Amino acid sequence: MTAPLILDGKKLAAQVRLEVAEKTARLKDQRGITPGLAAVLVGDDPASHVYVKNKRQACADAGMASWLHQLPAGTTQEELLDLVDKLNADDSVHGILVQLPLPKHLDTALILDRIDPRKDVDGLHPDNLGLLADGRPRYLPCTPHGVWQLVKRNGISWAGKNVVILGRSSIVGKSLALLLLQKGVDATVTVCHSRTPNPGHYLKQADIIVAAIGQPLWLKADMVKPGAVVVDVGIHRKPAGGLCGDVSYDEVAPLSSAITPVPGGVGPMTIAMLLVNTVESASLAGK
Amino acid sequence: MTAPLILDGKKLAAQVRLEVAEKTARLKDQRGITPGLAAVLVGDDPASHVYVKNKRQACADAGMASWLHQLPAGTTQEELLDLVDKLNADDSVHGILVQLPLPKHLDTALILDRIDPRKDVDGLHPDNLGLLADGRPRYLPCTPHGVWQLVKRNGISWAGKNVVILGRSSIVGKSLALLLLQKGVDATVTVCHSRTPNPGHYLKQADIIVAAIGQPLWLKADMVKPGAVVVDVGIHRKPAGGLCGDVSYDEVAPLSSAITPVPGGVGPMTIAMLLVNTVESASLAGK
Numbered sequence: 001m002t003a004p005l006i007l008d009g010k011k012l013a014a015q016v017r018l019e020v021a022e023k024t025a026r027l028k029d030q031r032g033i034t035p036g037l038a039a040v041l042v043g044d045d046p047a048s049h050v051y052v053k054n055k056r057q058a059c060a061d062a063g064m065a066s067w068l069h070q071l072p073a074g075t076t077q078e079e080l081l082d083l084v085d086k087l088n089a090d091d092s093v094h095g096i097l098v099q100l101p102l103p104k105h106l107d108t109a110l111i112l113d114r115i116d117p118r119k120d121v122d123g124l125h126p127d128n129l130g131l132l133a134d135g136r137p138r139y140l141p142c143t144p145h146g147v148w149q150l151v152k153r154n155g156i157s158w159a160g161k162n163v164v165i166l167g168r169s170s171i172v173g174k175s176l177a178l179l180l181l182q183k184g185v186d187a188t189v190t191v192c193h194s195r196t197p198n199p200g201h202y203l204k205q206a207d208i209i210v211a212a213i214g215q216p217l218w219l220k221a222d223m224v225k226p227g228a229v230v231v232d233v234g235i236h237r238k239p240a241g242g243l244c245g246d247v248s249y250d251e252v253a254p255l256s257s258a259i260t261p262v263p264g265g266v267g268p269m270t271i272a273m274l275l276v277n278t279v280e281s282a283s284l285a286g287k
Numbered sequence: 288m289t290a291p292l293i294l295d296g297k298k299l300a301a302q303v304r305l306e307v308a309e310k311t312a313r314l315k316d317q318r319g320i321t322p323g324l325a326a327v328l329v330g331d332d333p334a335s336h337v338y339v340k341n342k343r344q345a346c347a348d349a350g351m352a353s354w355l356h357q358l359p360a361g362t363t364q365e366e367l368l369d370l371v372d373k374l375n376a377d378d379s380v381h382g383i384l385v386q387l388p389l390p391k392h393l394d395t396a397l398i399l400d401r402i403d404p405r406k407d408v409d410g411l412h413p414d415n416l417g418l419l420a421d422g423r424p425r426y427l428p429c430t431p432h433g434v435w436q437l438v439k440r441n442g443i444s445w446a447g448k449n450v451v452i453l454g455r456s457s458i459v460g461k462s463l464a465l466l467l468l469q470k471g472v473d474a475t476v477t478v479c480h481s482r483t484p485n486p487g488h489y490l491k492q493a494d495i496i497v498a499a500i501g502q503p504l505w506l507k508a509d510m511v512k513p514g515a516v517v518v519d520v521g522i523h524r525k526p527a528g529g530l531c532g533d534v535s536y537d538e539v540a541p542l543s544s545a546i547t548p549v550p551g552g553v554g555p556m557t558i559a560m561l562l563v564n565t566v567e568s569a570s571l572a573g574k
Contacts, residue, residue, distance in 0.1 A: 129421060136396070174468060181480070190478075196447065
């Protein structure tokens with residue numbers, strides 16, 4: 001068999017970020033607007049610090065503004081809600097990112113729901129999920145948007161394909177299903193999950209598999225149809241060091257016609273789509 | 288083969304409406320609240336008049352209040368929005384039903400979006416679709432809710448089943464998919480639609496089929512696995528008189544283990560679920 005096409009998220013994300021930089025420059029020149037992202041980070045989780053740093057660096061690279069609101073782990077619910085209210089009211093802030101996970105004493109849903117849906121550049125506010133479900137999306141959720149584009153912009157059509165999504169989270173599985181069912185995208189979508197008795201039955205027939213179940217190396221070669229396209233949303237630290245996804249890459253890749261690497265696949269696309277949404281929010285501001 | 292179980296929506300809806308009547312009586316006795324539904328009807332569509340009349344009769348039978356706001360076909364957007372605002376502000380109104388279709392000069396989405404999500408007893412406001420997508424539903428959309436209950440309360444479990452939904456509308460297809468993917472319902476869900484190249488491929492493997500494509504008599508026996516459960520959301524007037532659904536009942540029924548009749552299947556359940564949501568809204572009022 002020929003080697004699979006590597007769906008290089010790092011490369012495509014760089015391209016998307018260039019496009020964002022161009023739009024940002026136009027917004028500045030033509031309307032005097034600098035798109036700005038406010039990141040809210042509560043506590044000392046080291047991974048969260050790295051994620052936020054990377055997102056802010058990406059903003060800077062694209063000529064966008066960003067602000068870091070770093071709060072101690074003991075921040076109260078009221079203090080955090082007050083900050084969200086302040087950012088909602090601040091016209092220079094076009095996107096608000098509350099980095100998850102939050103410390104356990106905080107009600108995550110309550111806080112995320114408080115974000116003005118027009119500044120919810122993660123695309124996960126119920127109002128934005130609902131508009132997506134209703135076929136008139138405002139912002140697409142970042143990871144599903146990244147998955148969609150990463151396949152499409154590598155010349156692979158979703159239309160008419162048998163797509164099996166592994167995982168039913170609202171962040172990935174369900175919102176990706178809604179996106180792929182949109183008119184014009186036109187995939188036929190199956191969602192499998194931890195309570196699906198025989199996921200291999202569905203996977204074996206899939207033209208495109210999107211793995212988002214959060215189980216390291218879960219997808220094996222015997223579940224994949226030769227020639228399938230395989231997208232891996234998972235990212236896990238291996239006991240022996242290094243990273244892996246939900247897919248057993250080494251055995252699945254030779255069977256596939258196209259596959260995402262981990263790292264360097266969906267992850268960089270997710271950040272790029274956060275920037276896309278923030279610039280979109282800025283371009284809608286005042287309209 | 289043994290005769291299929293008839294999923295009798297008329298009978299189950301009567302049972303649900305009795306339960307609603309009991310809850311209504313308790314709300315009146317214990318808290319002095321009479322659940323009330325405001326129906327808004329614009330123009331002279333005869334079918335719409337019948338639908339609204341049936342819904343109001345169901346309210347009356349359950350001891351609930353209802354009001355009819357009948358407006359001329361020439362009603363302006365502003366007038367209709369003003370009425371919605373008035374009903375939103377009226378504490379005696381727990382549910383608002385704007386009967387569709389609206390005359391073409393009115394922006395349906397804009398008007399439905401104006402309804403207070405807490406009074407959106409149809410469960411179709413983006414805010415409510417979004418909460419459903421996020422796995423924490425406020426009100427379930429009436430038709431999907433009716434489909435779910437009609438199967439479940441006939442002793443058939445959705446858990447682990449291969450469910451194929453035909454149709455990707457937000458009113459039925461996509462919102463039913465979201466409902467059936469909820470934890471505790473646990474179906475494996477495939478959504479097929481007009482752009483699915485070979486729907487028979489998926490249908491033939493389904494344990495449960497839900498047909499909601501709006502094509503009379505579309506589902507034929509050769510697309511159905513023997514023993515499948517078949518739910519028909521469609522309703523169409525036959526040229527020769529009488530009603531039919533999306534399913535070719537006469538040929539599919541003998542193959543199925545359970546099937547909904549048309550009429551008398553999903554239709555009556557949809558109305559019953561409107562009452563369920565209205566009583567739920569009333570019970571949440573002031574909390």
